[in-house]
Amino acid sequence: MTHVQFEYTSHRLEGEVVVPGDKSISHRSIIFGSISHGITKVTNFLDGEDCLRTIDAFREMGVQIEKEESSVLVYGNGLEELKKPEKPLNFGNSGTTTRLMLGLLSGLPFETSIFGDASLTKRPMERVVTPLRKMGAAIRGEADGNYLPITIQGGELQGITYRLPVKSAQVKSAVLLAGLLAEGETVVQEDTETRNHTEVMLQAFGADLKQNEDGIVVTNKGKLTACDVEVPGDISSAAFFLVAGAIVPGSAVTLKNVGLNASRTGILDVMKRMGAALTVSNERTTGGEKIGDLTIQYTALKGTTIEGDVIPRLIDEIPILALLATQAEGKTVIKDAEELKVKETDRIEAVCQNLQVLGANITPTEDGMIIEGPMKLTGGTISSYMDHRIAMMGVIAALVSENPVKMDEKESINISYPTFFDDLEAILR
Numbered sequence: 343m344t345h346v347q348f349e350y351t352s353h354r355l356e357g358e359v360v361v362p363g364d365k366s367i368s369h370r371s372i373i374f375g376s377i378s379h380g381i382t383k384v385t386n387f388l389d390g391e392d393c394l395r396t397i398d399a400f401r402e403m404g405v406q407i408e409k410e411e412s413s414v415l416v417y418g419n420g421l422e423e424l425k426k427p428e429k430p431l432n433f434g435n436s437g438t439t440t441r442l443m444l445g446l447l448s449g450l451p452f453e454t455s456i457f458g459d460a461s462l463t464k465r466p467m468e469r470v471v472t473p474l475r476k477m478g479a480a481i482r483g484e485a486d487g488n489y490l491p492i493t494i495q496g497g498e499l500q501g502i503t504y505r506l507p508v509k510s511a512q513v514k515s516a517v518l519l520a521g522l523l524a525e526g527e528t529v530v531q532e533d534t535e536t537r538n539h540t541e542v543m544l545q546a547f548g549a550d551l552k553q554n555e556d557g558i559v560v561t562n563k564g565k566l567t568a569c570d571v572e573v574p575g576d577i578s579s580a581a582f583f584l585v586a587g588a589i590v591p592g593s594a595v596t597l598k599n600v601g602l603n604a605s606r607t608g609i610l611d612v613m614k615r616m617g618a619a620l621t622v623s624n625e626r627t628t629g630g631e632k633i634g635d636l637t638i639q640y641t642a643l644k645g646t647t648i649e650g651d652v653i654p655r656l657i658d659e660i661p662i663l664a665l666l667a668t669q670a671e672g673k674t675v676i677k678d679a680e681e682l683k684v685k686e687t688d689r690i691e692a693v694c695q696n697l698q699v700l701g702a703n704i705t706p707t708e709d710g711m712i713i714e715g716p717m718k719l720t721g722g723t724i725s726s727y728m729d730h731r732i733a734m735m736g737v738i739a740a741l742v743s744e745n746p747v748k749m750d751e752k753e754s755i756n757i758s759y760p761t762f763f764d765d766l767e768a769i770l771r
């Protein structure tokens with residue numbers, strides 16, 4: 343196998359990066375634009391492969407969607423006009439597309455089949471299938487509907503009250519989407535807050551959604567009307583340069599227009615606790631979502647414990663936070679993060695295997711990992727596990743490794759951050 347080699351030793355990082363649009367918000371802008379009435383204009387849409395799968399799905403269901411780079415026009419004609427797709431829908435690598443679309447397809451009066459790539463085919467769907475069946479959807483698939491390929495016959499749904507058994511915004515969103523098509527009230531209750539982009543955006547589109555002491559309550563009574571969406575920069579993408587700036591000596595990097603929704607900013611809390619020289623400026627709000635600029639400077643860091651309610655607020659940032667911890671003084675413990683095992687790959691295993699190869703002192707645990715730092719990384723040959731976040735962690739590790747980092751591929755990065763290497767090159771000094 344030919345490997346790609348990354349060699350950035352003795353560089354520092356300086357300058358500004360405008361990270362691309364948020365993946366979660368980009369998916370939702372297409373979904374809600376497609377089911378509402380009128381033209382939704384989306385700016386700063388993420389041109390990553392996962393979000394393109396969501397666009398393809400709605401085009402297959404008859405929605406006209408025009409896209410020019412990061413500007414998208416969605417010509418919504420309402421839920422009633424969505425058509426049965428002529429062929430099975432391919433959701434590629436995207437867990438978000440799959441789980442949110444299952445929620446929507448549950449209430450549409452036709453049968454749809456969906457499938458995905460090798461990684462998506464191993465990811466559990468029972469977490470959405472169970473509540474959707476309770477609401478009345480007929481779902482069949484591998485292992486009683488736990489795995490793709492899945493066929494779903496939508497129909498008349500009944501609202502339910504559902505307490506989330508997993509801390510997952512995808513499950514919450516699937517049930518809320520089904521709730522838009524159900525008789526009566528649908529109530530979702532969560533013990534720990536997960537990202538709330540669905541709630542924020544559904545309210546902006548005019549859905550009958552409220553949050554009260556019962557939970558998040560939605561009905562089919564609201565009329566969804568097109569609403570322009572300016573997608574904030576993705577904090578999960580910014581995370582790679584935040585960590586790079588914090589660990590590469592002499593660095594100073596500013597990340598512009600980053601989404602700072604409190605349900606996503608766990609990484610900022612943790613980095614500040616570790617002693618990072620991190621400042622937030624130019625804060626403002628767009629479409630109900632807070633955004634601002636983040637500046638990070640290199641400084642000495644100390645280890646910390648990352649556990650409990652903060653985990654859903656930084657779940658996708660754990661691979662890069664593990665790299666950060668290898669450069670911090672003392673012990674970092676990551677707990678309560680067993681969800682990492684069911685992402686694009688088992689991210690506990692992938693992170694620990696790779697960082698061990700690169701010379702870190704890191705041990706996997708049942709629900710996280712333990713890291714002792716600081717360790718000078720040696721470089722070496724690792725695998726991306728075909729997982730975009732593992733691949734980007736590997737590239738950033740090369741910035742602090744004595745020898746090059748070789749990796750089996752880098753194309754997976756196009757899933758969430760197609761301009762990653764351009765943005766990195768632009769700040770390498």
Ligand SMILES: O=C(O)C1=C[C@@H](OP(=O)(O)O)[C@@H](O)[C@H](O)C1
Pocket residue numbers: 365366367438509510511512513515537657658681
């Ligand atoms: O709702 C979303 O947009 C997402 C929710 C999270 O997944 P879970 O809901 O499975 O935790 C996250 O890991 C994923 O990248 C995007």
Ligand SMILES: C=C(OP(=O)(O)O)C(=O)O
Pocket residue numbers: 365392435436437438439658685686731758
């Ligand atoms: C887990 C992720 O995405 P998804 O669940 O949409 O595949 C991710 O982007 O890290």
